[in-house]
Amino acid sequence: MAVTTGGIIKTVGITIAFGLISEVCYQSYLWWKKKYRTPIPKKKKQECEVLFFPDNRVACKSHFIGEGCGKLGCHFSHEPNSLSKLFEYLTKARKSLDVCVFVFTCSSLADILVEAHKKGVVVRVITDDEQVDVSNSQIWKLRKEGIIVRTDRSSFFMHHKFVVVDQAFLMNGSFNWTNQAITGNQENLMITYSTDLVQQYSQEFDKLWKQFNPQNFIS
């Protein structure tokens, strides 16, 4: 059981070797974790996008989300712009489209809602009662196709301009659904996948949907 010089050297040697191996393993783990497990910032950036208007020209709906545009000399834009992106975002809907918009006179946006409705997407629309009968209003087309539209029935404005798609993302800003907003005005429409924001706007939509139930206005 005597402690020899050889024994001590061996002990120290093994201890240092073990320490080194342990450190190498730990640093390798950190490197692996950094490389493969840290969330990539790019992903976070993709969680929101902003569409600014006006566009130079109105985007061709058929070209971007239809069966393609076969028209020779089509006078709509085939270059991606804010409206073409809006088309694409709206056609992502698989389950629900909750649209809360002050003025709705743009026919191509109404067509997208009708097409979604026909595919089984639950489309609900809230708008301002005084905007229902303005020139080019799309509200009656929506109602004719079976989409339920509710209004505020108030002298004040139902002034929101937001959409919640599939309870998954929100579009919100100054943008009314009009041709003037597309190619004339300075407007913005922000798209976000923030669950917190989506939830808050969904709750607001549901609150207004109940509040503007026609049953509440029967006197």
Next chain:
Amino acid sequence: MAVTTGGIIKTVGITIAFGLISEVCYQSYLWWKKKYRTPIPKKKKQECEVLFFPDNRVACKSHFIGEGCGKLGCHFSHEPNSLSKLFEYLTKARKSLDVCVFVFTCSSLADILVEAHKKGVVVRVITDDEQVDVSNSQIWKLRKEGIIVRTDRSSFFMHHKFVVVDQAFLMNGSFNWTNQAITGNQENLMITYSTDLVQQYSQEFDKLWKQFNPQNFIS
């Protein structure tokens, strides 16, 4: 230099002990990292807030951001609401307030901009040219106090309703700066600290600020 049984036992013992100590240290580090270094989810949630309107009553500016309200029977609200939060967000400004709003007729919000301007905050306002002379417009008060206001000088609308504060956070939504928007309309105003969004709206503001420079309209 002979290898004894005692030497081997000692070597194995030290190795195991070192391994155990190393493991304890690593687990302690992980525990510490989890406890003190992992970002708290709550913090992320605080990065955005939504103010929905209408408020039941107009908030008392003096009560929330002034020297306190000494009025007996003050007919403004002393309960926190969406407008009182808007007051508080605007008074956070230390360096800059970039305001881009379609209609601006609310005097208490104009007062906040004037007070910020007097404290040295750089206040810039963009609005719609056709809204400058409407009843109760606050634009001339701002200009009188030395705040530069630029307009679109177009028959289309400068329809944005957003503010960038200190390049740090963004407020954006359907909310015009009017009394009707505060206590009448259905409106929303989203506040976000997302650097990505703040940057995009700042760039849009700078673009419009240059575009609406009066020098560009001299014929």
